[in-house]
Amino acid sequence: MADLPGYLIACLQSGKLAALAILVSGGIVLQILACALYQNWWPMLSVLMYVLLPMPLLFFAGSDTSSLLESGNSWADATKFLTGASAVGSIAIPVVLKHAGVIGWGALAMALSSFFVFVLAIVCFIGMNDDDGYSII
Numbered sequence: 001m002a003d004l005p006g007y008l009i010a011c012l013q014s015g016k017l018a019a020l021a022i023l024v025s026g027g028i029v030l031q032i033l034a035c036a037l038y039q040n041w042w043p044m045l046s047v048l049m050y051v052l053l054p055m056p057l058l059f060f061a062g063s064d065t066s067s068l069l070e071s072g073n074s075w076a077d078a079t080k081f082l083t084g085a086s087a088v089g090s091i092a093i094p095v096v097l098k099h100a101g102v103i104g105w106g107a108l109a110m111a112l113s114s115f116f117v118f119v120l121a122i123v124c125f126i127g128m129n130d131d132d133g134y135s136i137i
Contacts, residue, residue, distance in 0.1 A: 023121035034110035056082035
Protein backbone atom coordinates (compact mmCIF):
# COMPACT_ATOMS: atom_id res chain seq x y z
CA MET A 1 0.00 0.00 0.00
CA ALA A 2 3.07 2.20 0.10
CA ASP A 3 2.94 2.84 -3.64
CA LEU A 4 -0.55 4.38 -3.51
CA PRO A 5 -0.94 8.17 -3.57
CA GLY A 6 -1.61 9.90 -0.26
CA TYR A 7 -5.10 11.05 -1.18
CA LEU A 8 -6.13 7.47 -2.01
CA ILE A 9 -4.78 6.15 1.29
CA ALA A 10 -6.69 8.88 3.16
CA CYS A 11 -9.85 7.96 1.24
CA LEU A 12 -9.46 4.27 2.15
CA GLN A 13 -8.93 5.14 5.80
CA SER A 14 -12.04 7.31 5.79
CA GLY A 15 -13.95 4.44 4.19
CA LYS A 16 -12.92 2.12 7.03
CA LEU A 17 -14.10 4.64 9.58
CA ALA A 18 -17.36 5.12 7.68
CA ALA A 19 -17.93 1.35 7.59
CA LEU A 20 -17.47 1.19 11.37
CA ALA A 21 -19.91 4.06 11.82
CA ILE A 22 -22.46 2.27 9.62
CA LEU A 23 -22.07 -0.94 11.65
CA VAL A 24 -22.53 0.83 14.98
CA SER A 25 -25.51 2.83 13.76
CA GLY A 26 -27.02 -0.37 12.33
CA GLY A 27 -26.71 -1.99 15.75
CA ILE A 28 -28.40 0.97 17.38
CA VAL A 29 -31.23 0.88 14.83
CA LEU A 30 -31.75 -2.85 15.40
CA GLN A 31 -31.92 -2.31 19.15
CA ILE A 32 -34.48 0.48 18.80
CA LEU A 33 -36.52 -1.54 16.28
CA ALA A 34 -36.56 -4.50 18.68
CA CYS A 35 -38.46 -2.23 21.03
CA ALA A 36 -40.52 -0.04 18.71
CA LEU A 37 -41.88 -2.70 16.36
CA TYR A 38 -43.29 -4.79 19.16
CA GLN A 39 -44.49 -1.90 21.41
CA ASN A 40 -42.38 -3.23 24.27
CA TRP A 41 -39.40 -1.29 25.56
CA TRP A 42 -38.00 -4.01 27.84
CA PRO A 43 -35.31 -5.07 25.32
CA MET A 44 -33.77 -1.63 25.81
CA LEU A 45 -32.58 -2.97 29.18
CA SER A 46 -29.68 -4.66 27.38
CA VAL A 47 -28.36 -1.21 26.41
CA LEU A 48 -27.34 -0.88 30.05
CA MET A 49 -24.94 -3.77 29.52
CA TYR A 50 -23.60 -2.17 26.32
CA VAL A 51 -22.71 0.90 28.38
CA LEU A 52 -21.18 -1.16 31.19
CA LEU A 53 -19.20 -3.44 28.87
CA PRO A 54 -16.13 -1.23 28.28
CA MET A 55 -16.05 0.24 31.80
CA PRO A 56 -13.78 -2.38 33.43
CA LEU A 57 -11.29 -2.01 30.60
CA LEU A 58 -11.35 1.77 30.92
CA PHE A 59 -10.97 1.77 34.69
CA PHE A 60 -8.61 -1.13 35.35
CA ALA A 61 -6.58 -1.75 32.21
CA GLY A 62 -5.12 1.70 31.79
CA SER A 63 -2.97 2.45 28.79
CA ASP A 64 -0.75 -0.64 29.10
CA THR A 65 -2.52 -3.42 27.19
CA SER A 66 0.32 -5.88 27.80
CA SER A 67 -0.77 -6.18 31.45
CA LEU A 68 -4.02 -7.81 30.28
CA LEU A 69 -2.06 -10.69 28.78
CA GLU A 70 -0.32 -11.58 32.06
CA SER A 71 -1.96 -14.21 34.24
CA GLY A 72 -0.68 -13.19 37.67
CA ASN A 73 -2.10 -9.68 37.78
CA SER A 74 -5.23 -9.60 39.95
CA TRP A 75 -6.51 -6.32 38.45
CA ALA A 76 -6.21 -7.76 34.95
CA ASP A 77 -8.10 -10.87 36.09
CA ALA A 78 -10.85 -8.72 37.62
CA THR A 79 -11.04 -6.71 34.39
CA LYS A 80 -11.40 -9.85 32.30
CA PHE A 81 -14.08 -11.24 34.62
CA LEU A 82 -16.17 -8.06 34.71
CA THR A 83 -15.91 -7.59 30.94
CA GLY A 84 -16.94 -11.20 30.36
CA ALA A 85 -19.83 -10.89 32.79
CA SER A 86 -21.05 -7.78 30.98
CA ALA A 87 -20.79 -9.53 27.60
CA VAL A 88 -22.75 -12.52 28.87
CA GLY A 89 -25.31 -10.15 30.38
CA SER A 90 -25.78 -8.50 26.99
CA ILE A 91 -26.97 -11.84 25.63
CA ALA A 92 -28.68 -13.08 28.79
CA ILE A 93 -31.00 -10.13 29.37
CA PRO A 94 -33.04 -10.59 26.16
CA VAL A 95 -33.03 -14.38 26.61
CA VAL A 96 -34.34 -14.09 30.17
CA LEU A 97 -36.97 -11.59 29.05
CA LYS A 98 -38.12 -14.03 26.35
CA HIS A 99 -38.18 -16.92 28.82
CA ALA A 100 -40.33 -14.85 31.19
CA GLY A 101 -42.74 -14.08 28.36
CA VAL A 102 -42.10 -10.35 28.47
CA ILE A 103 -40.85 -10.07 24.86
CA GLY A 104 -41.55 -12.06 21.71
CA TRP A 105 -39.34 -14.03 19.34
CA GLY A 106 -38.96 -11.10 16.93
CA ALA A 107 -37.75 -8.74 19.63
CA LEU A 108 -35.34 -11.40 20.88
CA ALA A 109 -33.94 -11.95 17.37
CA MET A 110 -33.47 -8.23 16.81
CA ALA A 111 -31.85 -7.65 20.20
CA LEU A 112 -29.41 -10.53 19.70
CA SER A 113 -28.63 -9.45 16.14
CA SER A 114 -27.94 -5.96 17.47
CA PHE A 115 -25.43 -7.45 19.90
CA PHE A 116 -23.70 -9.42 17.13
CA VAL A 117 -23.53 -6.33 14.89
CA PHE A 118 -21.82 -4.47 17.76
CA VAL A 119 -19.40 -7.37 18.22
CA LEU A 120 -18.66 -7.34 14.49
CA ALA A 121 -17.94 -3.61 14.66
CA ILE A 122 -15.55 -4.14 17.58
CA VAL A 123 -13.75 -6.99 15.82
CA CYS A 124 -13.41 -4.87 12.67
CA PHE A 125 -12.07 -1.98 14.74
CA ILE A 126 -9.46 -4.17 16.40
CA GLY A 127 -8.55 -5.77 13.09
CA MET A 128 -7.62 -2.51 11.40
CA ASN A 129 -3.97 -2.01 10.55
CA ASP A 130 -1.67 -0.13 12.89
CA ASP A 131 -0.55 2.23 10.14
CA ASP A 132 -3.95 3.90 9.75
CA GLY A 133 -4.07 5.54 13.18
CA TYR A 134 -7.41 4.04 14.23
CA SER A 135 -6.11 0.84 15.81
CA ILE A 136 -5.79 0.36 19.58
CA ILE A 137 -3.61 -2.74 19.54
